[in-house]
Structure formats: structure tokens, C-alpha cells
Amino acid sequence: MSSAPWPALRAIYHVAAPAGELDARVDSLLLEQTVELPRKALRDPFVLGQILGRLAATDEIGPDLYRATIDFPIAATADDPAQFLNVLFGNSSLQTHVELVDFELPKVWPGRTQALPGARFGAEGLRKIVGVTDRAITSTALKPIGLSTARLAELCALFAQGGIDLIKDDHGLANHSFHPFLDRVRACQKAVTDANRATGRSAVYAPNLTGTPTTVLAQLRMAQDEGVGAVMVAPMLLGLPLLAEMVAQHARVPVIGHPSFGGATRIAPAALYGKLFPLYGADATIFANFGGRFAYRKETCGRIARELTAPSLPGLTPTLPMPAGGIKYHQVADVLEFYGRDVILLIGGGLYEAGDDAALRARVEEFVRHVAEFKR
Amino acid sequence: MSSAPWPALRAIYHVAAPAGELDARVDSLLLEQTVELPRKALRDPFVLGQILGRLAATDEIGPDLYRATIDFPIAATADDPAQFLNVLFGNSSLQTHVELVDFELPKVWPGRTQALPGARFGAEGLRKIVGVTDRAITSTALKPIGLSTARLAELCALFAQGGIDLIKDDHGLANHSFHPFLDRVRACQKAVTDANRATGRSAVYAPNLTGTPTTVLAQLRMAQDEGVGAVMVAPMLLGLPLLAEMVAQHARVPVIGHPSFGGATRIAPAALYGKLFPLYGADATIFANFGGRFAYRKETCGRIARELTAPSLPGLTPTLPMPAGGIKYHQVADVLEFYGRDVILLIGGGLYEAGDDAALRARVEEFVRHVAEFKR
Numbered sequence: 001m002s003s004a005p006w007p008a009l010r011a012i013y014h015v016a017a018p019a020g021e022l023d024a025r026v027d028s029l030l031l032e033q034t035v036e037l038p039r040k041a042l043r044d045p046f047v048l049g050q051i052l053g054r055l056a057a058t059d060e061i062g063p064d065l066y067r068a069t070i071d072f073p074i075a076a077t078a079d080d081p082a083q084f085l086n087v088l089f090g091n092s093s094l095q096t097h098v099e100l101v102d103f104e105l106p107k108v109w110p111g112r113t114q115a116l117p118g119a120r121f122g123a124e125g126l127r128k129i130v131g132v133t134d135r136a137i138t139s140t141a142l143k144p145i146g147l148s149t150a151r152l153a154e155l156c157a158l159f160a161q162g163g164i165d166l167i168k169d170d171h172g173l174a175n176h177s178f179h180p181f182l183d184r185v186r187a188c189q190k191a192v193t194d195a196n197r198a199t200g201r202s203a204v205y206a207p208n209l210t211g212t213p214t215t216v217l218a219q220l221r222m223a224q225d226e227g228v229g230a231v232m233v234a235p236m237l238l239g240l241p242l243l244a245e246m247v248a249q250h251a252r253v254p255v256i257g258h259p260s261f262g263g264a265t266r267i268a269p270a271a272l273y274g275k276l277f278p279l280y281g282a283d284a285t286i287f288a289n290f291g292g293r294f295a296y297r298k299e300t301c302g303r304i305a306r307e308l309t310a311p312s313l314p315g316l317t318p319t320l321p322m323p324a325g326g327i328k329y330h331q332v333a334d335v336l337e338f339y340g341r342d343v344i345l346l347i348g349g350g351l352y353e354a355g356d357d358a359a360l361r362a363r364v365e366e367f368v369r370h371v372a373e374f375k376r
Numbered sequence: 377m378s379s380a381p382w383p384a385l386r387a388i389y390h391v392a393a394p395a396g397e398l399d400a401r402v403d404s405l406l407l408e409q410t411v412e413l414p415r416k417a418l419r420d421p422f423v424l425g426q427i428l429g430r431l432a433a434t435d436e437i438g439p440d441l442y443r444a445t446i447d448f449p450i451a452a453t454a455d456d457p458a459q460f461l462n463v464l465f466g467n468s469s470l471q472t473h474v475e476l477v478d479f480e481l482p483k484v485w486p487g488r489t490q491a492l493p494g495a496r497f498g499a500e501g502l503r504k505i506v507g508v509t510d511r512a513i514t515s516t517a518l519k520p521i522g523l524s525t526a527r528l529a530e531l532c533a534l535f536a537q538g539g540i541d542l543i544k545d546d547h548g549l550a551n552h553s554f555h556p557f558l559d560r561v562r563a564c565q566k567a568v569t570d571a572n573r574a575t576g577r578s579a580v581y582a583p584n585l586t587g588t589p590t591t592v593l594a595q596l597r598m599a600q601d602e603g604v605g606a607v608m609v610a611p612m613l614l615g616l617p618l619l620a621e622m623v624a625q626h627a628r629v630p631v632i633g634h635p636s637f638g639g640a641t642r643i644a645p646a647a648l649y650g651k652l653f654p655l656y657g658a659d660a661t662i663f664a665n666f667g668g669r670f671a672y673r674k675e676t677c678g679r680i681a682r683e684l685t686a687p688s689l690p691g692l693t694p695t696l697p698m699p700a701g702g703i704k705y706h707q708v709a710d711v712l713e714f715y716g717r718d719v720i721l722l723i724g725g726g727l728y729e730a731g732d733d734a735a736l737r738a739r740v741e742e743f744v745r746h747v748a749e750f751k752r
């Protein structure tokens with residue numbers, strides 16, 4: 001393998017491809033993660049030298065299946081936890097022929113702890129807190145949601161008295177009216193403290209924090225003020241960057257990661273982009289257009305657009321579809337024909353590849369005229 | 377279809393199953409999303425009546441493929457955006473035989489706007505801001521990352537002069553040192569404002585907000601102070617709940633949703649749970665154990681555990697694996713044998729299904745003794 005001239009984030013992907021298409025797929029993957037433009041639209045020497053990834057190796061690992069090892073300049077991550085994910089597996093996560101199988105960090109990356117704190121307590125810190133050094137740690141969950149706070153505390157006492165080391169909320173325990181967060185944390189932490197006093201052990205109660213970021217950080221403060229020994233979050237539900245912020249700036253206790261929503265891609269695109277994005281508040285939603293780099297079917301795009309423009313969910317404001325992802329300039333008419341006028345036509349590479357600024361300007365004006373003249 | 381006795385979140389899943397296993401798979405899916413316990417461990421009448429979901433229908437839609445329509449009490453969502461996702465497709469997202477294909481909200485759900493704001497501006501508000509009512513809206517992206525701020529502003533001017541309505545940052549433009557957020561927003565917004573003054577149009581610049589929640593909210597404030605007409609976020613990178621909070625509480629301009637990381641499940645489990653979770657700061661990581669409800673292979677679990685306990689990434693503290701997801705009581709020995717003592721053994725249903733509190737207490741003590749006696 002060749003080595004890159006800058007500290008690199010090395011990503012290893014499995015790419016399914018008929019032999020004839022391998023090079024194109026790997027090159028498109030490499031471009032997608034940083035510059036997101038066709039190679040011929042790249043002119044700036046800094047971009048070419050310091051931003052663009054480099055292919056380190058491709059290895060055949062099965063019939064029509066390859067392992068592609070690509071180095072990206074760590075500088076492209078901006079030492080930021082969200083942008084790190086984006087470089088690693090942002091748009092390419094949408095391409096069904098690509099799987100991210102592994103990644104490596106540069107040996108020297110001064111911005112790493114700013115971007116990604118890593119565990120603060122780790123195995124050693126956790127063991128110290130539960131007072132267990134020489135065996136596996138035992139754990140169970142308080143469940144199901146819907147029990148009264150008093151019953152949850154009773155279970156907590158039972159588990160702590162019985163010798164369980166780490167008693168965590170079920171990840172479905174939110175700030176429900178029947179067991180509000182602060183009441184629950186107080187009652188459960190008291191149950192564990194009382195049991196520990198009786199047993200001489202150090203059982204820990206770890207509440208589940210969930211909600212929007214401000215809510216989660218407020219819950220963390222409350223839980224810490226109540227003296228909990230650890231907390232739990234589901235980073236895929238809440239967003240991985242929130243985990244990084246919690247650990248880097250706010251948490252004084254160990255954090256347990258829960259996998260809920262970790263397989264979220266198996267949401268049908270019409271449900272994810274057509275319903276969930278607008279429900280959570282997006283006024284316009286970008287999604288992969290048919291015929292482009294991400295190859296959603298026309299029918300799928302139509303369903304997304306219909307949900308956005310005429311929501312089937314009650315009480316929602318109509319929003320605008322923003323199909324994108326490799327709309328070529330000559331496809332604009334087809335795209336307009338398909339979506340009609342209730343659309344934001346997002347075209348990037350298809351404009352940039354026109355050439356220098358004069359050519360780009362001409363193509364922009366043509367695109368604008370084209371859209372203005374379309375009536376339906 | 378039968379209708380549920382409470383306002384329901386109706387979720388529609390595709391479930392792959394050999395005919396003989398359909399009922400078990402659908403029932404397990406129904407249990408997983410709220411109570412996460414075997415049916416026989418459910419005793420509380422409130423839980424049985426007001427929390428547990430109900431199967432509305434199963435329809436065969438192909439060979440070994442079924443559509444399951446399940447109603448969940450909307451109360452289970454706690455009117456919270458993170459818990460809503462969790463009820464809809466939390467743990468079940470990890471089961472490869474399940475796909476969430478659609479969902480419906482109850483006609484009456486007073487907590488909906490608290491939980492999930494929906495778009496504030498929507499199609500109409502967006503059209504008003506860009507001043508376009510009778511045709512499709514044109515849009516392009518500022519890219520690639522790595523250009524100078526001055527060059528990005530120059531492109532912005534070119535696009536606005538050329539008649540593009542909505543000019544958004546590429547979603548890879550983060551707070552990089554070569555185009556820091558505030559400088560970029562100032563320069564690009566000025567370019568658009570100047571162009572609008574010359575053309576008499578209302579082109580809009582929408583910067584990409586990215587980072588941890590506090591950073592994103594700070595960027596939103598800066599961008600709004602600079603007078604931008606819209607902003608963009610990638611909710612799957614940042615976390616959908618942050619989008620809800622932004623829209624409900626902080627945004628005074630339309631928000632565009634970008635799909636990056638929307639296909640994140642195609643990250644190999646060892647990379648997601650073994651590397652990304654600890655890198656973002658988790659001290660212990662829960663993942664689906666072999667032989668349980670989520671059926672990861674033993675080899676996969678071993679790789680996750682090795683990454684957590686002996687990180688291959690430089691500078692990371694060792695953390696603890698927390699295998700879970702249907703470890704039966706009689707499997708504890710096997711699990712200990714496999715992971716050794718560097719593990720947190722999380723067992724929930726396997727304890728609860730013992731029976732009443734006396735039986736539960738006895739099983740807890742047996743579990744604890746078992747783990748204490750295991751030496752390796």
C-alpha cells in the first residue's frame with residue numbers, strides 16, 4: 001500500500017461491483033467523502049493536494065466484491081465530531097453497494113481529543129466505581145416502562161441487595177408522566193444508596209438520558225447532582241456528536257452507550273426523508289434523486305416528494321423536496337417534468353463541471369432560464 | 377384491522393420470516409419497541425393496558441415476507457423526539473429481518489408539537505423568502521471544501537448574479553481553519569446581499585451547521601445574526617432530536633435537511649460499536665450478544681469486545697463490552713467463557729422471567745454467585 005503525504009484517516013470499505021465498474025465506483029466513493037465533485041471540476045491546488053483522498057489499495061475478496069482502502073486527510077475532518085463521521089461515511093452510507101468495515105486514525109493527530117474525546121473513565125474507572133477488580137461486572141435493567149416510580153425503586157433495591165453491580169434504566173425509560181426523570185432518579189439512587197449502606201457494596205444506578213440535547217444535558221446535571229455512579233445514552237438516537245460533547249465537557253461519571261437505532265438505515269426512504277425529516281422540523285429535505293449517484297428508484301422519489309408536499313401526517317405544514325446527488329445538466333427537464341414546480345432543484349457538480357468561471361456563469365444562466373420557462 | 381383503545385403510533389414493518397416463525401417474530405418486534413421483556417414477565421396492569429403495543433394486522437406480501445401493522449400507545453413516546461424514534465425503530469433496527477416501511481400518527485395527539493415541531497416555514501415560507509411562487513426553486517452548493525473563503529464568496533456572487541435562488545454550503549463545509557464558519561458566513565452572506573441589491577432578486581445563502589449540539593446552536597445564532605435566509609443541517613449526523621430542538625426553540629429561518637449518514641447501518645458492527653462508540657466517549661458499550669434476539673455472530677461479538685478492551689486506535693483508554701439482548705440465564709456460563717472477566721454481563725429478561733419478587737431475588741443471587749465464582 002502506498003502511504004499518503006499527510007496524516008490520514010484510513011477508511012476500509014467493502015464495495016460490490018462488477019469488475020468493469022470497480023474503478024469508477026471506488027473513485028466516486030473517494031470523491032464523495034470530501035470534495036463531492038467530479039474529478040474534472042477540481043482545479044484548486046490546495047484542494048487537490050490537501051483535501052482529496054487517495055486510494056491506498058483495492059483487494060478482491062469475493063466474486064464482484066472488493067476491499068477498498070482509502071486515506072483521507074485528517075484535516076478534512078476539521079477536528080469536529082460531526083464532520084469526522086461525514087468524511088468517514090456520510091453520503092456514501094446511502095450507496096447500497098458500499099459498506100464501511102473499518103477505519104484507522106493517524107498515529108499523530110493533535111486535534112483528536114478536541115474532536116473525539118474517547119472514554120474518560122474506561123474499564124479501569126468503571127471497575128473502581130463499582131468496586132470490582134477481579135471478575136466480570138454484573139448488570140441488569142429496570143423495566144418495563146410504565147411501572148410506577150415506587151416500583152422501579154423497589155426493583156432497584158432488590159437488585160442492589162441481591163448483589164448486581166450496575167443497575168441501568170431500560171433505554172425506553174424517558175421523561176414519562178408516570179415515572180418522571182427527576183423523581184425516578186431520586187428514588188432509584190436512594191434505593192441503591194440505602195442498599196449499599198446495608199451490604200457494604202458499591203452498586204451503581206445508571207439512568208437513561210434521552211431527549212433533545214438541551215434536555216439531555218439538563219438530565220445529566222440533575223443525575224450528577226443526585227449522585228448517580230454512571231449514566232446511559234443511545235448515541236444513535238441522540239446523535240454521536242452529543243456523546244462527544246457530553247464526555248468532553250459535562251460528564252463527571254462514566255457513560256454507557258446503548259445501540260438503539262443503530263440499524264436505522266432499514267427505514268424505507270419515504271418514511272425517513274418523507275416523514276421523519278419534516279416531522280422533526282425540516283422545511284426542505286434533500287434526498288437522492290433517481291438516476292443519480294445514489295440510485296433511488298423513481299417511484300421512491302415520487303413517494304418522498306408526495307409526503308413532503310402533501311403530508312399524510314396530521315397537522316404538518318407542506319414542505320419542499322430537494323432532489324439531488326448527481327443531477328446532470330441535461331436531466332433538468334426530466335426532473336422538472338417528474339416533480340412539477342413544487343421542488344427545489346439542487347444541482348452542483350452538473351454546473352461546476354461546465355469549466356472555468358465564464359463557462360460556469362453561462363451554464364448557471366441557462367439552468368435558471370430553463371426552470372423559469374418550465375410550466376406545469 | 378382492529379383499532380387500539382388509545383391514541384396510537386401505527387408502525388408498518390416488513391418482516392422476513394419462514395411461515396412457522398412469523399408469529400414469534402412479530403410478537404418479539406411488538407414487545408421490543410416498548411416493554412422489551414418476554415410476555416410472561418409482564419404483570420403490571422397499567423403496562424399491559426397502556427404501554428404494550430397491539431398487532432393490528434399481518435399481510436403476506438411475498439414469499440416469506442410479511443407486512444406487520446403494529447399500534448403503539450402514543451403515551452409510550454413521552455412526547456419526546458428521541459423516545460419517539462426509539463418506539464418507532466429502536467432496538468428492532470438491529471434485527472436484519474425487520475424494515476420500518478411507514479408510520480402514521482394519531483389524529484389527535486396534543487403533545488405532538490412539543491415532541492416534534494414539524495416544519496415552521498414549510499413550502500410557503502420558503503417560497504416567500506426566495507420570492508418565487510410560480511415555478512421550481514433553483515439551487516446549488518458551494519464546494520468543494522478546501523477553497524478559500526474569498527473564493528467561496530466569489531462563487532456565491534456568481535450564483536446569485538446568475539439567478540440561482542438558494543445557494544447552500546456543501547454539507548462538508550465545517551468550521552475548517554481554511555474557511556472558518558463565521559468568516560465564511562459573513563463573506564458569503566455579503567456576496568449574496570450585494571448581488572441581490574444589483575439584481576433586485578432575493579437569492580438566499582444557507583450555511584451548513586455542523587458539530588456538537590452546543591456548537592451547532594452557536595453557529596445558528598451567528599448565522600441568524602449575519603442575516604442568512606436559511607440554514608442546513610444533516611440530522612442523521614447530528615441527531616434528529618437536535619433538529620427538533622432547533623426548530624422548536626431557536627431557528628428564525630427555514631431549515632434544510634441533508635441526508636448524509638442516513639444509511640449508517642452499513643457500518644460493520646465492530647467498527648460502529650467497537651470503535652466509534654468509544655471514540656466518541658462511551659466507557660462501556662452495549663451491543664447485541666451472539667445467540668440472542670439480534671443474532672450477531674460470535675466472531676463479530678469477539679471483534680467488538682477486543683476493540684473495546686484493547687483499542688487499536690491510538691491514545692484510547694480501554695473500555696468494557698456490555699453484551700446484551702436476550703442472554704438467557706442458562707447461557708451465562710458460555711458468555712463468561714467467551715468474554716472472560718473483562719465484561720459487563722447485562723441480563724434483563726433472563727432475570728425477570730424467573731417469576732415473582734421472591735423468585736427474582738433468588739435468581740439474581742444465583743447470577744451474582746455464578747459470576748463471582750467464574751475464574752479465568
